[in-house]
Amino acid sequence: MNSNSLISGTLANLVQADQFSLMNIPSMVIEFLALNSKPLLQVLLLPGLGFILGFAIFAVWFERKFLARAMLRVGPYYCGGRAGVLQVFADFLKLFMKEIIIPTAIDWPFFVAMPVFLSTIPSLALLLIPFASNWVLWDVGSLSLPMFFAIMGIAPLIPIFSGWASNNKYSFIGAWRVAYMYISGEIPLVICAAGVAIMAGSMDLVKIVEAQQNMWFAVPQFIGFILFFLGIFIESERTPFDIPVAEVELVFGWRTEYSGILFGFTMMAEYVLFQAWTLMFITLYLGGFNGPVLMGMPTASHIFWLLAKFFVLVVFIILLRCVFPRLRMDQMIKLGWKYMTPLALLNLFFVIVMKILGVV
Amino acid sequence: MREPMIEPDVMRISWGPQHPMSGQTRVLLDVDGEKVHRIIADLGFTHRGIEKILENRSFFSGIIPVDRMAMVDTANMSIGYVTAIEKAAGLEVPERAKWIRTLVCEMSRINSHLYAFGLQAESTGYFPAVFLWTTVDREVLLDLFEELTGARWSFNHFFPGGVHHDLPDGFADKVLKAVKYLRGRFKDYWDAMVENPLFENRCDGVAILKPKDALKLGATGPVLRGSGIDIDMRREEPYDAYGDLEWEVITEDACDVMARTKVRYHEIGQALNIMEQIAQSIPDGPVKGRVNAFMRVPEGEYISRVEAGRGELGFHLFTNGTGNPYRVKINSPTLRNMYVFERLAELNEVFVADIPVIINSIDPWYLDSDR
Amino acid sequence: MSKISAADFVKAFQKAHPEAVKSIESTDPRRADLVVNNESFIDAAKSLRDNFGLLMPVSGGAIDYPDDNRIQMIYYLMHPGSRFMLTYRVDLNRDEPKLPSLTQVWDAMSFHEREAHEMFGIEFDGHPNMIPFLLPPDWKGGHPLLKDFKGEGQQ
Numbered sequence: 001m002n003s004n005s006l007i008s009g010t011l012a013n014l015v016q017a018d019q020f021s022l023m024n025i026p027s028m029v030i031e032f033l034a035l036n037s038k039p040l041l042q043v044l045l046l047p048g049l050g051f052i053l054g055f056a057i058f059a060v061w062f063e064r065k066f067l068a069r070a071m072l073r074v075g076p077y078y079c080g081g082r083a084g085v086l087q088v089f090a091d092f093l094k095l096f097m098k099e100i101i102i103p104t105a106i107d108w109p110f111f112v113a114m115p116v117f118l119s120t121i122p123s124l125a126l127l128l129i130p131f132a133s134n135w136v137l138w139d140v141g142s143l144s145l146p147m148f149f150a151i152m153g154i155a156p157l158i159p160i161f162s163g164w165a166s167n168n169k170y171s172f173i174g175a176w177r178v179a180y181m182y183i184s185g186e187i188p189l190v191i192c193a194a195g196v197a198i199m200a201g202s203m204d205l206v207k208i209v210e211a212q213q214n215m216w217f218a219v220p221q222f223i224g225f226i227l228f229f230l231g232i233f234i235e236s237e238r239t240p241f242d243i244p245v246a247e248v249e250l251v252f253g254w255r256t257e258y259s260g261i262l263f264g265f266t267m268m269a270e271y272v273l274f275q276a277w278t279l280m281f282i283t284l285y286l287g288g289f290n291g292p293v294l295m296g297m298p299t300a301s302h303i304f305w306l307l308a309k310f311f312v313l314v315v316f317i318i319l320l321r322c323v324f325p326r327l328r329m330d331q332m333i334k335l336g337w338k339y340m341t342p343l344a345l346l347n348l349f350f351v352i353v354m355k356i357l358g359v360v
Numbered sequence: 361m362r363e364p365m366i367e368p369d370v371m372r373i374s375w376g377p378q379h380p381m382s383g384q385t386r387v388l389l390d391v392d393g394e395k396v397h398r399i400i401a402d403l404g405f406t407h408r409g410i411e412k413i414l415e416n417r418s419f420f421s422g423i424i425p426v427d428r429m430a431m432v433d434t435a436n437m438s439i440g441y442v443t444a445i446e447k448a449a450g451l452e453v454p455e456r457a458k459w460i461r462t463l464v465c466e467m468s469r470i471n472s473h474l475y476a477f478g479l480q481a482e483s484t485g486y487f488p489a490v491f492l493w494t495t496v497d498r499e500v501l502l503d504l505f506e507e508l509t510g511a512r513w514s515f516n517h518f519f520p521g522g523v524h525h526d527l528p529d530g531f532a533d534k535v536l537k538a539v540k541y542l543r544g545r546f547k548d549y550w551d552a553m554v555e556n557p558l559f560e561n562r563c564d565g566v567a568i569l570k571p572k573d574a575l576k577l578g579a580t581g582p583v584l585r586g587s588g589i590d591i592d593m594r595r596e597e598p599y600d601a602y603g604d605l606e607w608e609v610i611t612e613d614a615c616d617v618m619a620r621t622k623v624r625y626h627e628i629g630q631a632l633n634i635m636e637q638i639a640q641s642i643p644d645g646p647v648k649g650r651v652n653a654f655m656r657v658p659e660g661e662y663i664s665r666v667e668a669g670r671g672e673l674g675f676h677l678f679t680n681g682t683g684n685p686y687r688v689k690i691n692s693p694t695l696r697n698m699y700v701f702e703r704l705a706e707l708n709e710v711f712v713a714d715i716p717v718i719i720n721s722i723d724p725w726y727l728d729s730d731r
Numbered sequence: 732m733s734k735i736s737a738a739d740f741v742k743a744f745q746k747a748h749p750e751a752v753k754s755i756e757s758t759d760p761r762r763a764d765l766v767v768n769n770e771s772f773i774d775a776a777k778s779l780r781d782n783f784g785l786l787m788p789v790s791g792g793a794i795d796y797p798d799d800n801r802i803q804m805i806y807y808l809m810h811p812g813s814r815f816m817l818t819y820r821v822d823l824n825r826d827e828p829k830l831p832s833l834t835q836v837w838d839a840m841s842f843h844e845r846e847a848h849e850m851f852g853i854e855f856d857g858h859p860n861m862i863p864f865l866l867p868p869d870w871k872g873g874h875p876l877l878k879d880f881k882g883e884g885q886q
Contacts, residue, residue: 071492169373173391173712239485240558249713251379325558326485328713329394363862403842404865412875575811578788578839589811596814597761663762663816674807676818678794687876691790691807699839730865 042137046303052123056271061088063318070322092264100260107165114162115258115265118155119272125151126276130206132289132302145203148280149190152235155273156182159244163254174253177244177329178237184336185234185241188344192224192231195344195351196284209288216287220354223347225285227340232281232317234336236274240324243332278317282309363400366390370397373712377405381483381716384726389715396710401698407730414688419445420519420653422685427514429690429728432475434514435461435468436668437728441688443599444664444677445520449657453600456645457522462601463535463638464508464517466631467501470542472669473624473631474498476723480621481553483716484562490553497545500538507531521649527642535639539632546628554622563618567704567718570615577703578696581671582627583722586620588613593667607634617721624723656683670694670723694729697722733784737763737815740783747782751775753822766803766820769830776819776836785810785817791833791843793851797878800825802851806833806840823853832858850876 033040044050061076065084068075076084102108125148127138140147156178163175197203199221200211218225233241245253255266282288291305327335366372369392376386384405390398410429414422426441427434439461446453453461475498478491502512507528509515517524553559569579574587584591592609594602610626612619657679665674671693678686701722704710710718735743737757744765745755751771757763767775779785789807796803806819823830832855833840844855845864852874855861863870871884 067489071489072496073492169371173373242485243713249381249716322489323556325481325556325562327558328562328711330711331561364860404863404867407865407867409875575786576838578837591811591814663818665816672789674790674816676792676805676807687794689790689792689794689805691792695842696789696839699842703838 039137042135046135047126047129047131047137052126052272052275055275056268057088059271059274059314059318060091060267061085062314063321066315066318067322095261095264098260100262101257103167103257106167106257110161110165111257112262114158114165115262115269118158118162118269119265121151121154121158122269122272122276126272126279128205129276129279129283130209130289131306132299133206133210135299135303136206142202142204142207144205145193145197145208148205148276149193152276153186155235156186159254162258166254166257168257170250170252170256171254173250174244174256178254180329181234181237181241181243181332181336184333185231185340188227188336188340189231189235191341191344191348192221192228193284195221195224195348198348198351198355205283205288209283209290212287213290216285216290218285221285221347221351223343223350227344227347228281228285230340232274232277233320234332235277236270238270238274238317239321240326241332242326243329274317278310278313279306282306282313286313363388363402367397375715383719383724385724387715387719389712391712394711394713396705396712396715399702399705399710399715401702403695403698403726404730406727410731411688411690414685416684418654418683419657419685420655422688423516423519427516429692429731430472430668430670430725431513431727432725433468433472433669435464435517436472436666437673438516438518439465439599440664440666440668440673440675441677442518442520443666444662444675445657447662447664448660448677448679449520449655451521451651452649453522454646454649455643456526457647457649458600459638459642460523460527460647461518462605463635463642464505464523465600466634466638467504469669470628470631470635471498471501473628476624476669476720477549477553477621477628479723480717480720481559483720484559490549493545493549497542500541504531504534504538507534519651520655521651522647524648526647532639532642535635539636539639542628542632546632550625554618554625560618562717563621563721564614564616566617566714567708567710567721568615569700569704569707573703573707574615574700577700579671579700580693580696581667581669581723582620582623583671583697583700585609585611586623586721587615591672593665593672597665599664599666601638605634605637617717620721620723654683656681657685665691668693668728670725670728671697673728690728690731692728692731694724694726698724698729734813735784735810736813737761740810740815740817744779744783748775748778761815763815763817764820765817766822769821769823772821773831773833773836776833779808779817779819780836783810784812787811788837788839789816791840791847793847793853793876795825795851795876795878797825802828802853804828804830804847804853806843808837828853829856830854831856834858850874852877 042048065075076087078084079090080086102111128140128144128148130136159178160175163171163178196208196217199217200208202208237244245255255263258266286309289302289306291301294301294304367390370390373389373391374386375382375389377384386402386405388400388402389396410425413425423438423441427438429437474494478494481490482488505515506512508531509517509525569583569587571587571589574584574589579587588611590609590611595609607630610623610630612622659679659681661676661678663674663676665672673693674691676689680686701719704718737760741755741757741763745752748771751767751774753766753768755765785808787809789809791806793802793804802823802825804821804823808817808819821830828851830853832844834844835857841858841860842864844858845861847853848855848861849864849866873880873883
């Protein structure tokens with residue numbers, strides 16, 4: 001019996017057996033919870049719903065405060081004490097209660113469905129990331145690396161559909177800017193990930209992390225390290241690559257027509273994508289959950305190290321947002337095709353040479 | 361609106377008044393992919409009929425609408441009108457009043473250029489960090505204005521014959537302190553913006569305006585000086601104390617957006633120098649000449665040209681012996697520069713992503729193009 | 732860029748085009764005023780641009796004299812070398828003000844002619860883009876800067 005299957009055999013047996021009766025339900029529930037405690041914990045808390053939502057809330061608050069300080073402002077100040085910790089909750093509550101304005105001329109099934117997909121499909125990819133050697137929610141073994149890229153390949157389609165469905169010139173321009181950007185930016189990332197897989201000898205994310213116990217892959221594959229770091233920005237549409245949502249040119253790009261909770265979903269989606277790609281970056285290049293064991297609890301200390309690296313990287317990426325202006329579309333395409341793709345191929349070549357020579 | 365017809369295969373975007381970055385105007389862009397074929401500027405959203413209003417007001421009360429032609433730059437607007445009236449009426453302005461006027465005009469110029477600088481940064485997507493820094497720094501100047509005149513924005517401090525209030529006690533020291541603070545911040549802007557490689561990426565080589573085209577299309581102000589032509593009304597027709605002070609006309613030769621940004625940047629430096637010179641050596645004396653609030657001016661025509669933050673501002677004043685002007689024609693700098701903006705799409709290859717960058721390098725203020 | 736003072740310019744222009752000039756004078760070292768006859772309006776303008784180096788268009792406006800029954804259209808030009816300003820004027824009949832457009836000589840006069848058309852009712856022949864400019868799109872009629880303008884839509 002797979003320890004990760006949520007519907008364990010006990011429940012199925014009980015339902016079919018003669019001993020089924022109403023008096024047995026409490027003990028069935030307790031037995032179910034005890035047997036499946038770990039998957040339930042994973043789904044609800046880490047890396048499931050609790051982690052994703054908690055990070056989204058924390059990241060929004062942190063970004064607003066941090067950027068405000070860089071701009072000589074104070075950020076959220078009144079709601080929830082001087083630190084404004086309840087501001088994000090207040091904003092989400094407000095967005096739930098606002099009217100969703102749907103113009104008549106749009107394609108409304110796509111329009112309404114797309115933000116929901118955009119928040120949930122990257123969460124699916126996030127479930128593949130190993131938080132410890134035995135703490136993977138969706139364990140597909142050696143298909144985990146290609147599965148991540150397969151799921152994330154659907155992610156650019158969603159802004160394109162919503163931009164088209166919005167029936168608005170600004171959204172339309174934002175939609176095909178998304179298409180251009182992802183086409184130029186995704187190919188180098190896949191090539192870099194292939195280099196990592198070759199060096200680790202497997203496409204299973206757990207094995208990739210375990211292969212970095214002596215030396216993080218950032219050191220021999222520093223070109224791939226830098227390219228994948230740029231990839232985090234490109235894939236999650238953060239400054240300096242938030243070209244599809246350039247607020248000063250197109251009112252809000254492909255998100256222009258959204259209002260109410262759909263707008264809330266599009267904002268949250270940015271953070272979910274960001275989370276998924278940063279965790280993948282740490283897994284591939286920064287040693288994943290590797291780190292010295294604290295207090296004799298290997299699983300918990302692995303989770304702690306992953307979260308610590310994640311936190312440091314998040315702060316750094318948010319800092320870069322207030323320092324750099326935005327690239328132009330043709331500069332982005334030039335970057336993707338003229339610089340990133342050849343460098344990624346060079347990286348792959350180095351990795352293959354090093355593997356053949358038996359250096360690493 | 362009966363606009364020119366759209367060509368086939370081209371999408372017309374209304375970069376319109378409902379937009380985070382357009383200002384109070386609408387710009388129609390004929391776009392094919394990312395490339396802009398044609399720009400049509402649709403002005404007139406803030407037309408208030410100031411030229412007609414001025415015909416019905418006396419000379420003194422006419423300064424109030426003229427002040428409101430540019431909120432960040434009010435002193436330079438009213439100095440033009442006041443100078444024209446003084447030439448018409450043959451009034452003498454006391455020496456100290458001239459120096460105070462120059463001080464206030466230069467502070468307005470810094471105000472206007474800092475605002476333009478901040479908007480330029482915001483338009484490249486530089487999530488409004490630099491714009492908010494400039495807002496904070498402008499507060500220093502606005503506090504000085506409030507202490508001197510009682511109002512932060514559109515103070516009517518000048519009138520034909522002098523200024524309303526003399527400098528309060530200790531004002532010169534405050535000016536020197538403000539100059540020192542702004543000089544420190546000044547260096548930060550250079551490092552954060554002009555030396556930022558991504559900002560250079562967005563601004564170098566964008567929207568090049570050759571000197572010949574700049575003259576032919578009637579550019580003015582930093583747009584003209586960024587193309588290497590040194591025409592500055594403060595030097596050509598010195599008014600107030602500009603003839604007695606030491607300052608330079610700034611030009612740059614690169615002719616692109618970065619050159620205009622650098623021109624504005626160095627003009628802030630020059631203005632700080634002028635402020636320092638004035639605060640240190642302002643002459644004593646009265647500040648109001650012999651004035652009559654309901655003055656009558658003999659018949660004639662007078663043209664005054666001053667250098668506002670955005671370019672050359674002209675007032676052509678026709679008088680007919682009564683207490684109101686007969687006609688006031690205002691030659692606005694933004695109207696000239698918006699024509700240059702329209703023609704830039706034909707002279708260069710312009711992308712949609714460049715439009716906010718270019719429009720903020722031209723630095724339009726639609727209140728004075730629409731009057 | 733050549734340098735020619737305003738006074739010399741006045742003399743030179745008077746000598747070169749005596750039949751076009753109605754009156755020309757220079758009251759100030761930086762100003763010159765020129766009133767031309769309607770027939771030689773465009774030719775004199777071309778000569779100003781080509782022979783006398785007045786390359787920079789500054790502005791254009793009009794003024795209404797109901798007592799003389801004329802509207803005077805004024806164009807402001809600048810000489811980039813010596814930096815003096817020339818006001819180039821032409822008198823039009825107040826009942827039917829028509830004028831060939833000066834955009835064929837200086838492109839940038841386009842905006843100013845549109846404004847003069849809206850505010851005074853002057854018809855410009857050959858203007859490339861005569862569409863409403865400053866007044867609102869639902870303007871009910873009337874030319875605001877005329878002296879007998881009573882209000883929007885009232886004549």
